[in-house]
Amino acid sequence: MSSDLYPVSRLAAVQEATAKAGIDALLLTPGPDLRYVTGYDAKPLERLTCLVVPAAGEPYMMVPRLELPAAQASPASRLGLEFVAWDETDDPYRIAAARLGRPGTVGLADRMWAMSSLRFRDVLPGAEQVLAGGVLRELRMRKSPAEVAALREAGEAIDAVHRQVPGLLRAGRTEREVARDIAEAILAAGHDTVDFVIVASGPNGASPHHEVSDRVIQAGEPVVVDIGGQLHNGYCSDSTRTYSVGEPPADFAAYYEVLRRAQDAACAAVRPGVPCESIDAAARDLIAEAGFGDHFIHRTGHGIGIETHEEPYIVTGNAEPMEPGFAFSVEPGIYLAGRHGARIEDIVVCGESGGERLNNTSRELVIV
């Protein structure tokens, strides 16, 4: 794993941002926040692993004794951290609290489980709990060149899977059968995990987050295929294409073309300085003008990095101005309840003068 992806310098930057935010310590349990700061992809377990980043002083990591070799073998070992190993009958929360003293404010990993956050509340009764995300989002949102390269690699990997989809889709197969083949292809294309496989045929395509079912795909049906996984380096892929098994209904072909133009318009609107919500509006306005406004029932996109969904969100109300290094999905959809639906999704990264699409399979309707 490239050390550029999880640079040793990041911990100091996080510590500085923590101090600046007036937070006395970040408490980062396993999950994307911990991985971002250290490179350590620790397993989320009921046994506490927790990186403590004080605003001043030395960071350290609470580690269950039997995870110690894994922590030592992880990229976190490059950071010169102290590993505070605790034994099976210890109370790691009390050990952490004794070291922390009396912090006024602690920042919790956004995905810290309640079983940990409530224990920290109890052993640190004077500490106000806030989200570490408030500190980390500013860093995580701005991808470094190494991170953009990792997302590009993820994009190429999932594109390789989409190129195989026409060979897997045919009338008579169930969504689940197709999804199983796609899952294997996602792993074979170099992903470490399969994060989601949506194969939504006919009326199921009208439900944006339908996953798979035992429904048999019929001739003449559009099929929405939305797939993604995580590379070994932690970075995620996510791309949607809509296929048609044989000739689709005429009205479908018409709104698919509206959608294709809307997705193009949103991608073309990406450049530094424009508010995130204007990318949403670029797609939404075009879809609304064509009379399908009520059928585009979700935001246009989400940030992506070591989480499939992270900041920035491309949604009405998000006035955050785009910056170089922002990476996110552009995925408008049109959904006709009970009939069919379509979605087209690329990951786009904002560059110095415009957006770069990291997914590059055809966005024309592919009839298989």
Added chain:
Amino acid sequence: MSSDLYPVSRLAAVQEATAKAGIDALLLTPGPDLRYVTGYDAKPLERLTCLVVPAAGEPYMMVPRLELPAAQASPASRLGLEFVAWDETDDPYRIAAARLGRPGTVGLADRMWAMSSLRFRDVLPGAEQVLAGGVLRELRMRKSPAEVAALREAGEAIDAVHRQVPGLLRAGRTEREVARDIAEAILAAGHDTVDFVIVASGPNGASPHHEVSDRVIQAGEPVVVDIGGQLHNGYCSDSTRTYSVGEPPADFAAYYEVLRRAQDAACAAVRPGVPCESIDAAARDLIAEAGFGDHFIHRTGHGIGIETHEEPYIVTGNAEPMEPGFAFSVEPGIYLAGRHGARIEDIVVCGESGGERLNNTSRELVIV
């Protein structure tokens, strides 16, 4: 999916237990607690999905508008719940708070993310937050006959994978290559997901939670293989066997035999009424008597169900008496740092008069 696994009657039992515990409402976000109560395997997303189970009154589920079809298609739809759909620009926490009124105590899903628990704290400033696990553990720990049958099915599935392992292990292959083949076999054996694949060769076997590496397996080396996944019905498998690639070192063969007898003794100690910690002691005492006490560095086991690790824990200090329906791992290990290690793990369910092992591949040392 069998409706016996997630019976409609469970919601009323949970509501009754909530009232009895003096909690005004459970707040269950996606994860095993929500799945246990409703059968709905909701995706964990930044958008709030949350089952609200008030101690008195009608339960309902907050659902993002675009997850509504998935929620309606899920087993949760059998429960006659109201689905409260919220739109992309709504604040679902405020909507929930307005409906909840002024609860004195709310029980959070044990795995609720801090991004949700802190928002609930803010919109319900008068409510003390406790863990829903306090209510749910009593129910989840006692497996129904349908749940035991599901765990038995999971045990058979992972046993089928272990039977293939001797054909995959050989000197010259890397741990990662072997692990990839095992992962495919886990899916092919009927699991929906691969939860973990530990292939720990030679010195890596001395680290209980080592996963995989690019280390090349050498002749004469023991290899710990600890694997598990989740069936479509939600129930999990978990079984460890230790193999040797060619003749192992003589001292290894000697302590392996100690371990085998210790694991047998712990399984034989299972019966209703005995404290959980006595199962741990049954294995630990035997290992200590043989002089390896310092090399058995973890608890003997963990409960298993729709989570791989759940109550009851088989650990010193857990005096909870065994009951019929308790299901847990029995997995003592002996680890010689820098050299090699061994672990043997079966899932065991407590019956009316003793334990039943749900894993049944040979526990003799398999030399491949």
